[in-house]
Amino acid sequence: MKPAPFTYHRPETRGEVDALLAELGSEAKILAGGQSLIPILNMRLSSPAHLIDLNHLHDETAGPALDDGHVTVGPLVRQSSVERSELVTERVPLLAETMDFVAHPAIRNRGTVVGSIAHADPAAELPAVLAVLRGEVVARSATGRRTIPAGECFRGPLENSLEDTEWLEEVRWPVAAADQGFAFEEFARRSGDYALCGVAARAERAGDTTTVALGYLGMGDVPVCTELPPLGASAFETDEVEDAVARVVEGQLDPVDDIHATVAFRTHLARRLGATAVRRAAAKADTAGQDS
Amino acid sequence: MALNPGESARIELTVNGIAHQIDVEARWLLSDVLRHTIGLTGTHVGCEHGVCGCCTVLIDGEPARSCLTFAVQTDGAAITTVEGLAASDDGLHPLQESFRMHHGLQCGYCTPGFLMTALPIYERAPEMSDEELRKAISGQLCRCTGYAGILSAIRGAAEIERSRKGAES
Ligand SMILES: Cc1cc2nc3c(=O)[nH]c(=O)nc-3n(C[C@H](O)[C@H](O)[C@H](O)COP(=O)(O)OP(=O)(O)OC[C@H]3O[C@@H](n4cnc5c(N)ncnc54)[C@H](O)[C@@H]3O)c2cc1C
Numbered sequence: 001m002k003p004a005p006f007t008y009h010r011p012e013t014r015g016e017v018d019a020l021l022a023e024l025g026s027e028a029k030i031l032a033g034g035q036s037l038i039p040i041l042n043m044r045l046s047s048p049a050h051l052i053d054l055n056h057l058h059d060e061t062a063g064p065a066l067d068d069g070h071v072t073v074g075p076l077v078r079q080s081s082v083e084r085s086e087l088v089t090e091r092v093p094l095l096a097e098t099m100d101f102v103a104h105p106a107i108r109n110r111g112t113v114v115g116s117i118a119h120a121d122p123a124a125e126l127p128a129v130l131a132v133l134r135g136e137v138v139a140r141s142a143t144g145r146r147t148i149p150a151g152e153c154f155r156g157p158l159e160n161s162l163e164d165t166e167w168l169e170e171v172r173w174p175v176a177a178a179d180q181g182f183a184f185e186e187f188a189r190r191s192g193d194y195a196l197c198g199v200a201a202r203a204e205r206a207g208d209t210t211t212v213a214l215g216y217l218g219m220g221d222v223p224v225c226t227e228l229p230p231l232g233a234s235a236f237e238t239d240e241v242e243d244a245v246a247r248v249v250e251g252q253l254d255p256v257d258d259i260h261a262t263v264a265f266r267t268h269l270a271r272r273l274g275a276t277a278v279r280r281a282a283a284k285a286d287t288a289g290q291d292s
Numbered sequence: 293m294a295l296n297p298g299e300s301a302r303i304e305l306t307v308n309g310i311a312h313q314i315d316v317e318a319r320w321l322l323s324d325v326l327r328h329t330i331g332l333t334g335t336h337v338g339c340e341h342g343v344c345g346c347c348t349v350l351i352d353g354e355p356a357r358s359c360l361t362f363a364v365q366t367d368g369a370a371i372t373t374v375e376g377l378a379a380s381d382d383g384l385h386p387l388q389e390s391f392r393m394h395h396g397l398q399c400g401y402c403t404p405g406f407l408m409t410a411l412p413i414y415e416r417a418p419e420m421s422d423e424e425l426r427k428a429i430s431g432q433l434c435r436c437t438g439y440a441g442i443l444s445a446i447r448g449a450a451e452i453e454r455s456r457k458g459a460e461s
């Protein structure tokens with residue numbers, strides 16, 4: 001269980017990373033926190049010829065920042081610093097609520113938020129949260145930059161939509177509006193493990209109706225995002241919420257059987273967690289609306 | 293900087309306060325360098341993919357998996373391993389003493405990882421809720437002792453530290 005030999009590169013500027021990727025392309029892998037990549041190398045599931053270590057880039061921010069209606073994180077912002085950030089707690093409460101579910105404290109001390117998005121694990125929390133919040137990422141290469149909406153970031157299991165010469169310099173999380181409420185629910189065998197099923201909810205209140213979007217993880221090859229039909233106030237006194245979630249689960253999710261859980265169990269979890277998330281997010285949207 | 297396969301780079305690693313100048317290949321894991329190059333075998337290796345936690349050490353004061361870090365990345369860093377806990381003259385660290393008192397170990401394989409994970413939090417542990425403390429150590433696996441003794445041990449260490457200080461003054 002040791003990595004195969006590779007050439008190790010330690011660029012000091014973002015421009016040097018661009019140049020290395022332009023030269024090496026698919027031969028190279030970016031190394032950020034290493035908390036997903038190094039296990040893969042140790043098990044020799046992959047043996048890239050080159051690793052480009054971002055950890056020694058100069059002048060990188062260590063924490064989240066506020067920029068034009070978004071909270072932004074750069075390539076070296078550790079998950080633990082997002083977890084402890086007051087800015088995130090105040091402006092992107094869904095991200096703050098979810099951080100606790102991402103791996104374990106010692107993993108979060110090194111793992112990056114950008115790395116988790118780039119890794120595109122269908123069981124990871126952050127891609128689903130980014131998708132349900134309609135966030136975006138900024139990719140760069142020697143030839144320029146482009147912004148990619150979250151919905152177009154994920155192609156398949158462990159497959160993002162970057163070109164071989166591109167890498168991510170930023171993930172942008174939209175700041176919550178006053179009339180929005182959020183909730184995150186998941187079920188895992190052990191606190192911090194990858195979940196058997198998880199779901200993020202974003203609710204918006206307009207008059208008497210509440211619109212809720214759900215983002216599921218672990219229920220398909222990529223995060224599955226969907227909006228429920230608008231719910232009236234009475235929906236929350238009846239089973240209408242449960243029925244609406246059940247229709248989404250039935251029609252749009254594609255769970256698979258594996259050693260950890262059967263399709264039937266995952267489907268059950270998706271219905272229960274989904275309904276709980278909808279109710280919690282909607283209740284928060286209610287109080288959020290009253291405060292303002 | 294670029295380091296080709298088979299080539300070594302000279303790094304400086306401060307381990308438990310002692311500076312080491314060592315030559316490492318890029319693919320060498322910090323866990324292996326601590327154990328094989330520096331000879332500190334207290335850091336255990338269980339799974340080499342981040343799951344068991346027994347290789348946990350402090351990198352610049354923060355717990356991290358030494359099996360998921362290349363040694364070359366830690367050039368200039370300060371590492372604390374389980375060998376750095378006990379004072380050379382003064383016997384066990386309060387946290388180690390507490391593990392002994394509260395039956396926090398049996399075979400001891402997982403213990404270095406638990407100790408290094410608990411080190412930054414044990415002083416706050418008496419005030420932490422059960423749920424908080426369980427979450428704080430959720431990344432560590434123990435296969436033989438069970439977790440009740442380990443939780444009491446982490447909770448009890450601050451008390452041992454206080455009574456030692458009391459005895460001194
Ligand atoms: C025991 C254990 C449990 C875990 N549990 C969970 C969990 O419950 N939920 C969860 O979401 N995650 C979990 N993780 C994964 C963890 O969150 C990782 O830290 C994260 O997925 C990857 O971030 P990283 O910075 O470590 O990336 P790395 O491991 O360095 O890289 C991962 C991938 O992303 C690419 N990459 C990284 N940064 C960039 C960039 N800036 N631009 C382009 N490509 C880039 C790399 O090339 C690589 O392919 C767990 C990990 C472990 C070891």
Ligand code: FES
Pocket residue numbers: 336337338339340341342343344345346347348357358359360
């Ligand atoms: S050996 Fe590092 S976590 Fe298991």
Ligand code: FES
Pocket residue numbers: 396397398399400401402403433434435436437438
């Ligand atoms: S004491 Fe034996 S594994 Fe924990």
